[in-house]
Amino acid sequence: METVSESKVVTPDFSTGPVETTPKPLPFKDPNFVHSGIGGAVAGKKNRTWKNLKQILASERALPWQLNDPSYFSIDAPPSFKPARKYSDISGLIANYTDPQSKLRFSTIEEFAYIRMLPSDVVTGYLALRKATSIVP
Amino acid sequence: MAAAANVYAFRDVRAVPDPVLEPPPAVRVPHPVPLVIDNGSFQARVGWACPGAEPDPRLLFRSVCARSRGAARGGGAQVGNDLGSLEPLRWLLRSPFDRNVPVNLELQELLLDYSFQRLGVASQGCVDHPVVLTEAVCNPLYSRQMMSELLFECYGIPKVSYGIDSLYSFYHNKRKNSISSGLIISSGYQCTHILPVLKGRLDAKNCKRINLGGSQAAAYLQRLLQLKYPGHLAAITLSRMEEILHEHSYIAEDYVEELQKWRSPEYYENNVHKMQLPFSSKLLGSTLTSEEKQERRQQQLRRLQELNARRREEKLQLDQERLDRLLFVQELLEDGQMDQFHKALVELNMDSPEELQSYIQKLSLSVEQTKQKILQAEVNIEVDVVDTKPETPDLEQLEQSLEDVENMNDFEPLFSEETPEVEKPVTTVQPMFNLAEYHQLFLGTERIRAPEIIFQPSLIGEEQAGIAETIQYVLDRYPKEIQEALVQNVFLTGGNVMYPGMKSRIEKELLEMRPFQSSFQVQVASNPVLDAWYGARDWALEHMNREEGWITRKDYEEKGGEYLKEHTASNIYIPIRVPKQTPRISEAQASSKAASISSPCEQV
Numbered sequence: 001m002e003t004v005s006e007s008k009v010v011t012p013d014f015s016t017g018p019v020e021t022t023p024k025p026l027p028f029k030d031p032n033f034v035h036s037g038i039g040g041a042v043a044g045k046k047n048r049t050w051k052n053l054k055q056i057l058a059s060e061r062a063l064p065w066q067l068n069d070p071s072y073f074s075i076d077a078p079p080s081f082k083p084a085r086k087y088s089d090i091s092g093l094i095a096n097y098t099d100p101q102s103k104l105r106f107s108t109i110e111e112f113a114y115i116r117m118l119p120s121d122v123v124t125g126y127l128a129l130r131k132a133t134s135i136v137p
Numbered sequence: 138m139a140a141a142a143n144v145y146a147f148r149d150v151r152a153v154p155d156p157v158l159e160p161p162p163a164v165r166v167p168h169p170v171p172l173v174i175d176n177g178s179f180q181a182r183v184g185w186a187c188p189g190a191e192p193d194p195r196l197l198f199r200s201v202c203a204r205s206r207g208a209a210r211g212g213g214a215q216v217g218n219d220l221g222s223l224e225p226l227r228w229l230l231r232s233p234f235d236r237n238v239p240v241n242l243e244l245q246e247l248l249l250d251y252s253f254q255r256l257g258v259a260s261q262g263c264v265d266h267p268v269v270l271t272e273a274v275c276n277p278l279y280s281r282q283m284m285s286e287l288l289f290e291c292y293g294i295p296k297v298s299y300g301i302d303s304l305y306s307f308y309h310n311k312r313k314n315s316i317s318s319g320l321i322i323s324s325g326y327q328c329t330h331i332l333p334v335l336k337g338r339l340d341a342k343n344c345k346r347i348n349l350g351g352s353q354a355a356a357y358l359q360r361l362l363q364l365k366y367p368g369h370l371a372a373i374t375l376s377r378m379e380e381i382l383h384e385h386s387y388i389a390e391d392y393v394e395e396l397q398k399w400r401s402p403e404y405y406e407n408n409v410h411k412m413q414l415p416f417s418s419k420l421l422g423s424t425l426t427s428e429e430k431q432e433r434r435q436q437q438l439r440r441l442q443e444l445n446a447r448r449r450e451e452k453l454q455l456d457q458e459r460l461d462r463l464l465f466v467q468e469l470l471e472d473g474q475m476d477q478f479h480k481a482l483v484e485l486n487m488d489s490p491e492e493l494q495s496y497i498q499k500l501s502l503s504v505e506q507t508k509q510k511i512l513q514a515e516v517n518i519e520v521d522v523v524d525t526k527p528e529t530p531d532l533e534q535l536e537q538s539l540e541d542v543e544n545m546n547d548f549e550p551l552f553s554e555e556t557p558e559v560e561k562p563v564t565t566v567q568p569m570f571n572l573a574e575y576h577q578l579f580l581g582t583e584r585i586r587a588p589e590i591i592f593q594p595s596l597i598g599e600e601q602a603g604i605a606e607t608i609q610y611v612l613d614r615y616p617k618e619i620q621e622a623l624v625q626n627v628f629l630t631g632g633n634v635m636y637p638g639m640k641s642r643i644e645k646e647l648l649e650m651r652p653f654q655s656s657f658q659v660q661v662a663s664n665p666v667l668d669a670w671y672g673a674r675d676w677a678l679e680h681m682n683r684e685e686g687w688i689t690r691k692d693y694e695e696k697g698g699e700y701l702k703e704h705t706a707s708n709i710y711i712p713i714r715v716p717k718q719t720p721r722i723s724e725a726q727a728s729s730k731a732a733s734i735s736s737p738c739e740q741v
Contacts, residue, residue: 002214012407017311026250026253026254027259027260027261027262027320028253028259028260028261028262028263028264028292028293029250029291029292030262030290030291030292030293032261035242035243035246035283035286035287043741046673050240050241050242051279052235052238052240053235053236053238053240056238056277056279056280057277058533059279060277060278060279063278063713063715064709064713065711065713068342068710069342069711070275070341070342070344070708070709071277071711072238072273072275072276073276074342075274075275075330075341075344075345075347076279076345076346076601077331077345077346077347077348077602077607077610078345078601078602078607078610079601079602080594080595080601080602080603080604081599081602081606082606082685084593084595085393085595087586087596090365091581091582091584092399092582092583092586093397093399093400093582094393094396098541105340106325119367120429121252121406122364122367125363125364126358126364129357129360129361129597129598130596130597130598130600131598132598
């Protein structure tokens with residue numbers, strides 16, 4: 001039987017008051033409660049995990065929504081129409097230049113010198129921060 | 138140390154565990170008052186909605202829990218403020234939330250257990266109070282179904298009301314007007330919402346949500362600083378980032394102009410915040426104090442002495458054995474057994490008894506000497522233990538036996554350091570200053586870059602539009618008169634709007650997007666973090682005895698968990714049934730449960 005792992009000891013000892021040590025049953029709960037979300041109906045023993053938001057939204061999309069109904073995914077803000085300003089990866093100032101070797105943006109000569117001295121993992125880190133890493137096949 | 142300008146220390150606050158509180162008797166008499174739970178992805182705020190008492194939430198705790206012992210056993214999970222400092226457990230922390238929606242209801246159950254227990258809910262078999270709970274804007278039906286199931290079936294509450302935290306906050310700050318319209322900008326830990334409210338009701342189909350909030354700003358700041366200071370990777374923790382965001386960051390009114398200001402070195406010097414990381418000076422070898430050096434030397438000397446003593450004993454044993462053998466051979470001679478004696482001599486590689494004799498003498502002498510040395514060394518060790526100061530006599534003695542020692546090479550630098558020891562105290566002073574600076578994080582433009590992501594999500598590569606553009610998008614969906622009405626009442630709420638400069642920035646953005654010479658009003662919530670809870674409490678007190686807005690147990694059973702009763706601060710309900718997933722095993726139990734559901738629960 002799949003009792004929720006937090007739901008406590010079997011003996012219905014309801015007379016205990018506020019609890020200090022954890023494995024004692026809490027009086028205001030039903031000790032036989034089972035979440036229906038855990039595991040789901042798919043294949044019983046497998047899939048014991050909760051659905052994450054992506055999965056929940058995917059199944060929500062399949063429901064019969066009308067055109068103008070507000071739902072969690074219809075509320076997402078649209079992508080931006082304005083072109084993004086380019087800022088230096090190091091200092092955050094307005095960047096007018098990009099290093100062709102590492103693709104990092106910089107605004108002053110000192111930053112360029114600094115960039116050229118960086119180890120490659122730091123360079124990748126800066127690019128990943130901007131989601132500008134190239135995917136290696 | 139002289140106080141340097143702009144150096145700040147991290148406070149690194151530890152949470153204090155909440156005690157189990159006694160609720161005032163008014164919560165149960167004449168009938169149970171509602172429990173108000175502001176279920177936030179960052180922090181949960183729980184309290185009573187008691188008329189005339191308790192205007193503040195009793196519990197404020199981080200919505201996280203961590204299993205303490207045994208990974209899958211589920212025993213001893215700690216919640217919220219019981220965890221103390223979050224950093225040592227950072228990888229074990231789990232939250233029921235995925236973005237701003239609770240998806241893991243087991244962990245939600247833990248949080249609710251914690252809240253009910255610490256509030257002092259003492260009813261047996263069920264929680265006897267109505268519950269007011271906050272949910273996400275346009276909460277997925279599945280999630281509401283799970284939540285209702287948890288509340289009704291596990292805790293047995295009589296009725297529940299779901300609402301949106303930003304709307305509660307809006308109504309808390311706007312009591313005078315009876316009919317209110319406005320544009321709510323609610324920025325929380327995980328996302329930022331733009332909510333137009335028309336005539337007291339949320340216009341849900343025109344709401345927009347940007348998936349950026351305080352947590353993304355903290356993560357961005359953390360990675361920026363970790364890339365800038367790769368040596369301090371472990372010290373740059375999320376808790377410290379949150380501290381920096383709360384206390385040292387601000388929003389620039391004009392981002393580009395502010396960046397230009399930061400270019401100048403004087404402005405930088407005056408406005409940089411140097412965060413001092415805790416450090417200990419014992420890390421680098423060159424900064425050992427002279428006492429520590431002495432101690433180290435003594436330890437090494439002691440080790441050496443022990444080693445020497447052991448070697449001497451071994452040597453002694455070997456010599457003793459050899460001596461015994463030779464003596465035995467000599468006895469052979471004395472006894473007159475010439476043949477054996479000569480054979481033994483050949484074995485020993487000696488020619489005559491005289492040689493044997495001299496050899497024996499030499500050996501016994503060296504044995505005596507070794508014994509003497511052992512005794513002396515023992516005495517010296519005792520002397521050494523008694524007083525630690527006179528090192529040099531020990532050194533001189535050991536120098537003799539250094540030929541025996543293998544690790545003499547290690548000691549050469551140590552002994553050569555003796556003479557320059559006088560100079561050392563002078564040179565150790567200088568590294569101390571640089572050490573403090575080495576452990577400082579300089580926050581220059583980072584102070585404005587991290588909070589800026591909600592205005593320019595392209596800073597972290599997000600494709601969504603920022604707040605300003607989204608506001609414009611939302612406003613453009615309305616005719617001009619309604620736009621006017623909405624901008625007359627722009628309301629900022631949520632923890633992430635508490636940066637200094639947020640209000641003026643929003644005003645500037647509105648100025649840019651609104652028609653020439655039109656007016657607008659921006660208002661910030663009086664307490665952006667707690668106003669949602671206060672608003673929910675106001676709603677609960679007003680509607681305690683009314684029907685509207687509450688989902689009763691009967692509604693839950695008839696219409697399913699995803700049912701929502703609309704009210705002024707709630708989502709819009711779309712009547713779609715979500716099929717409930719039941720594990721096959723519990724279907725047999727469901728029939729037995731239905732029989733016991735209607736029985737009233739015991740009261741203390």
